[in-house]
Amino acid sequence: MAAASSAGRLYPARASALVCAATLLLGAAPAHAEPKPSVKQLKKELTTLQKDSDQLITEYYNSRIAHQKAEKAEKTAKEKLAAAQEVYDHHSTQLRAMAVARYIGGDPGAMELLAGDQDPSTVLSRMALTQHLIDQQEAMLRGYAEVRDARGRAEDEAAARTEELEETLGDLESRKKKAEKQIEKIKDRIDLLYTAPGSRPDGTFVPQLPQGADNITPRMALVKKLIAERFDVPYGIGCYRAIQDGGEHPLGRACDFMLSRGGAFPSADEQRRGDQIAAWAIKNAKRLGIMYVIYRQRIWHVRTGAWRTMTDRGGTTANHYDHPHISVY
Template sequence: MAVASSAVRLNPARASSPRHGWAVAATAMLLLLAAAPAQAEPKPTVKQLKKELTALQKDSDKLITEYYNSRIAHQKAESAEKSAKEKLAAAQEVYDRHSTELRAMAVARYIGGDPGAMALLAGGQDPATLLSRMALTQHVIDEEEAVLRGYAEVRDARGRAEQEAADRAEELERTVGDLEERKEKAEKQIEKIKDRIDLLYTAPGIRRPDGTWVPQLPQGADNITPRMALVKKLIQERFEVPYGIGCYRAIQDGGEHPLGRACDFMLSRGGAFPSAAEQKRGDQISAWAIKNAKRLGIMYVIYRQRIWHVRTGVWRTMSDRGGATANHYDHPHISVY
C-alpha cells in the first residue's frame, strides 16, 4: 500500500485517471492477497476417510492378488530348479562312471597293444585260429565303439541337464526379485490403509487451547484412562505386542502409571535385551506415537534411554538408571495427558 501511495503523490495527474484508479486498486488487492496467510488444508471428514479407505482397500486387494500369483510362480520356479539340480546330479554320476570306464579301456589298450589283422596273418598260425582271433578283435572293437557312443550320449545329456539347471536357477532368481517387489508394494499399500484408519480416531476428552488436555479418571478393569485405552488399542491392532503390555501399577513413583496414563509395550521377557527385530518393532511403535501425539493426546515417549516430549518435539538422552528395563531398552513407554 505504501508503494501505491507514493505513486499517487509523484504524479497527481495520473492519479485522477479512472484507468489509473483501477490499476491502483488491483495492485492493492494483489498485495493484500500476497500478504494473507495461506489457509490450512481442512481435515478430512469421517465420510471422506471411509471413501478413501474403500479405494485403498480395492487397490490393496489387487496388489495382494498379484503378490499371491508371484508366490505361486516363485514356488513353481523353486520346484523346477530343484528338479533340474537332481537331474544334473544324476547325469553327472552317469557321466563320471562312463568317464572312468573309458579311461580304463584306454589304459588296457595302451598296455596290451593292438596288433591288427596284418600282424595276426604274419604269425604263422593256421587259418581257423587266425579267423577266430580276428573275430575276437573285431568284437572288442565293436564293444569299444559302443562304449564311445554311449559316452558321447551321456556327455550330451549331462550338458543339457547343466543348461537346464542354469536356466531354472536364473528363472528362480527372477521370480525372487518380482516377489519382493510385489510384496513391498502390497506392504506400502497396507501401511497407507493403517495410516488412514488412524485418522478416524481422535483422543477422547477436552483439549485446551495450549495443546494440553484436561485430565481423565482411570476406569475399567485395567485402571487406565479412556485416552490411554485408545492408544493401547491402536498399538495392539497395528503392531501386536507378543510380550505383553504393562499399564497401571500402584507404586507411587511420580510417573503416570499410578494415574492410569502410561503403558509399557514390552519387546522381550524377564529383562532380556530384545532381538534386532523386536528393537525395530520398538522403533516403529515410538515413531507411530510421535506421529500421532497431538491428535491422540500423547504427552511423551521413552525408549532406549531417550525421552521425546510433545512440547519440544525432539529426543533427549536420559541418565543411566542401570539395566535394560530401567533404561527402557526392552520397551517403549508412552504417557498421555
C-alpha cells in the same frame, strides 16, 4: 488534486515500493491449511484402498504359487542333473580304464596279425576278437557321447530353472512390498478416524480421570488400543502401577509395550518393532495427546520434538531397552 494525480503518474515505482514495504512489515497473509478429512471421506478412501489392497494381495498370492512351482521345477532339474552326472562319471571311468588297458597291453593292427607264420584260423580268430573289441569300444564311445549330451541338457535345464526361480523370487518380493505399503496406507487412514478424547480446539488436552478395569484414562486407552491392533505386542502391555514414582503410571496416563520377557534383551526383530511403535507414537503425538516417549535410554517430548539421551538407570528394563514407554496428557 491535480498535483496529487501528477505525482502518482510521475512516481509509480515509489508507490509500488511502498506497497511492497507495507506487505513485508505486515506479513504475508497466512496460507490456508488443508482441511482435515471428514470421517465420510476417510471411509470412502478406505474402501478404495481396501479394493486396491485386495488386488495386490491376489497378485502376491499368484506370485507365491508361481514361486513354489519354480522351486519344485528347480529341485527336479537338479535331481536329474545329479543322476546324469553320476552316469557320466561312471562312463568316464570306464573309458579311462579301457584307454589305460589298451595302452599297457598294446593294440596290434590287422597287418601285424597277418604277418608272420601263423595258422590262418588263428589269425581270423584274433582279427574277429580285435573287431569285437573295436565294436565294443565304439558302442561305449557312442554311449558316452549320449550320456555326456544328456548331462549337458540336464545342466542347461537346471540353470534355466534356477534363473526362473530367481525371477519369481524378485517378483514375489516386489509384490509383497507393494501389498505391505498399501496395508500401511490403510492403517494410517484408519488411525485418522480416531480423535483423542478431551482435545481442545487450540491443541491442548483436558485432564482425565482413570477408568475401567485397567485404571487408565480414555486417552491412554485409545493409544493402547491402536498400538495393540496395529503392531501386536506378544509380551504384554503394562499400564497402571500404584507405586508413586513421579511418573504417569499411577495416574493412568502411561503404558509400557514389552518386547521381551523377564528383563531379557529383545531380539533384533523385536527391537525393530519397538522402533516402529516409537515412530508411530511420535507421528501421531499431537493428534492423540501423546506427551512423551521413552525408548532405548532416550526420551522424546512433544514440546521439543527431538530425542535426548537419558542417564543410565542400570538395567535393560530400567533403561527402556525392552519396551517403549508412552505417556499421554
